[in-house]
Structures are given as C-alpha cells and as structure tokens.
Amino acid sequence: MMELIDYPKYNEKLFVQTLSNGLTVYLQPKPGFNKTTAVLGVNYGSIDSEFMLNGEKVIQPAGIAHFLEHKMFDKKDYDVFELFNKTGARSNAFTSFTKTNYLFSTAESVKANLDILLDFVQIPYFTQAKVEREKGIIDQEINMYQNDPDNQAYFKMIASLYPESVLANDIAGDIQTVAQITLEDVELAYRTFYRPENMSLFITGKLDPNEVMGWIEENQRQKSTQDPIRLQRLLTLPVASKETILHTEMDVSRPKITLGLRGRDPVLTGRAGLKYEIAISVMFDLFLSENSVEYDKLYHDEIIDDSFSWEFENERGFHFAVINGDTDKPLELVKRLKEIIAAIPAKIGDLQTEFQLQKNELFGNYIEMMDSEEAISGQFDGFIGEPVTIYDEVEILKSLTLADVLDVAKRFLSQATIQEVMIQNPNR
Structure with missing residues (x-):
C-alpha cells in the first residue's frame, strides 16, 4: 500500500512504498511534464571501505565503490549504455563519499528503461x-584527474582536513589501491551493500503512480530474495x-588557493540536518557571494576574480566547507579569508536586510528547479532517516531566521579546524 506525502502549497504529491524485499520506492508525478527521470540510489560510497560484516572486520581497497559502479555497466555480452540508447534514454551514474546513484531520463519507453x-x-x-x-580504464581516469588542478586542490584539501582516514583517499582511489582490487572484493562489496533494503528508487516527471508501482513490483518479484x-x-x-599549508606544484597559469573548514560540531540527520546545511549555506552567501560587501572588496582589490x-x-x-579561487595574491587572499571568517559571528546579526535578500534569491532558485525533473531528483535524499524533497527544503528556507543562521554559524565556526592548499607553477 502506497503512503501519500502531500505538499498542498505546491500542488505536489509524493507516493512512498517499501516493497517486501526492502526496496523503498518514491514516485512524484509531474502533470504536464513530457520526460521521466529515475534514480536508483545505493547507500554506499567511498567512505564505506571498512565495515563489520556478521561480526568480522572487513577492510577493502580505496576506490572500490567507484570501481563497482563502473563494473555494473559491463555485462557478459552487452553494454548497458547501448540498451538505454536504443530506448531513447540518457543514462549516467556517479559515486560520492556516501552514495552511488544510477539514473536515466527519457521521454518514451519508461517501463523498458x-x-x-533495475x-x-x-x-x-x-x-x-x-x-x-x-x-586499466580506471587508471586512465585517475591519471586524467591527477592532471586537473581543481580536482587535486579539492581532494588534497580533504586529505589535509581528514588525515589518515578513508576521506584522505580520492573517491576513485589511486593506481596502487585499484591494482589491489580483486574479483572477491567486488563480489563481497556487492553482496554487502547492493541489497534492496540499502537502496531507494526515486522517479519523477510524467508517470502514473499506480501503473509505475505495478511495473516495479512485477520486476522485483522476479528477483531472488537475499539472506539477512x-x-x-x-x-x-x-x-x-x-x-x-600544503604547497603543490602544477602547470597552472595562476596560483590556486583552497581553504578548508572541517566541522566538528554534532549535526542531526533528516530535516534538522538539512536546516543546518541551509543555514551554513546562507551564512557563506552573506559573506562570500557576489552580493556581499566582503566579496566586493576582495574583487576590487584584485585579490579574487570570477573563479x-x-x-x-x-x-x-x-561535514566541511571548501573555499577556493585563482589569485595573483595567494597569501593575501588566505589572510583576508581568515579575517572574514573570524568576524562572521560578530557581524552576522547586523545583516537582516541582506539576509532577507539572500533568502529571496535562494527561494527563486528553488522555484526554478521545481520545473526540472533532473533538479528535483538531484535534490531528493532518501537516506537520511526521512525522505527529503525540494519542497521540504523550501519550507525550511522560508522558516529560517537570522537567529537560526547565527546559532549554526557559532556552532560550526567555534569548533572548525582550518587547512590550506596552495597550487603554484614553479616556472612562474
């Protein structure tokens, strides 16, 4: 039996059902839309390489979640992308720190896709x-990213924030860790995490909930059950x-500065965690977006540009924040950013007008995203204790006060640790 979550302010409905095998399905019909987008998510990402399975500790090579994502598309005698192409669908997949998502978008043959x-x-x-x-294929991908200064700055920063941990590894791992992956590793990772109860299916756009749920139930009945x-x-x-300060030499036209702030304050899950995230985002926008006084000063002092x-x-x-940009004055940029961050708790209470303007701008961005099934599916999260949609985010934003932002800012900034990465060209 499908549960209905109603969003009457937006004339939207979310149908939810957990099947007998544990797969949770979320269906959001969008009348008037011509396309349908589906995302099959696995609650499994790059940080899940160490775990206890049935009482025994397992340590797998870094990058195995990303490796497994690649392997899912390579079948015995066909390539999955070719199947989607034949049915007129666009398909993709990605692995993050905590999730692996597989998706398609199509204007036809929804059941076939x-x-x-599935x-x-x-x-x-x-x-x-x-x-x-x-x-060999992933080695090429890793080499490509190692030559990307922005990618290197990002992951070196995270490694500095979280040393000697799974977060210190690139999501794809490195050539050495990928070489260690065995068939047994892949099979074990799949059996452990690619289980219906550890997955969610979100579909939005042109669809009839009862019809689509019937298709899904029919498909799942054909799959064998798994032991707990x-x-x-x-x-x-x-x-x-x-x-x-981590200094790295690469072939860049201008120095790149990346400043990372690692949060150490506890953050709740579900909508409470989402409120925290939105509050932090508003805080940074008030001081570092193009509309802020601080940004304007940095720009006119020729310390930053549109990068x-x-x-x-x-x-x-x-949770962590990353601030980055290209600059001819790297040390000055770091100094000014630290001064801005240190002053946030004292200054933010005087920004009521700016706060309201920022809220209005974010609200407009959300309204625009509501007209895109790709954006709607991208904002959905079914793995944080309760389903969170773009409509939940808007309601949280609407009720957010400047006092809320100040409270979260103090909690985050009072305990955050800071690391820096500077990438420069040794020949310049």
Missing part, C-alpha cells in the same frame, strides 16, 4: 577478466594535529 535500470544494477556479472580489464546480514559501518576520522567559489558538504558522519 525502468526494467533496464536489472543491470540488481543482476551483476563479474569475472576475473572483466575486473582486470576495468583496472549484520552490517556495521566503520568511520574513524582523526583530527589534524595543526593547521598547515572564486565555495561549497559545503554535509554527509553521513562528517
């Missing part, structure tokens, strides 16, 4: 030869001993 999606993820085909072949397991994820995150940006990650078990 849905069967392809079957290729839930019916694996692994061989020793294919595992060895994939290593006892799984405990292990995540140990030592604290960096002191603030450091300057920031982002905030709030994931299962950790």
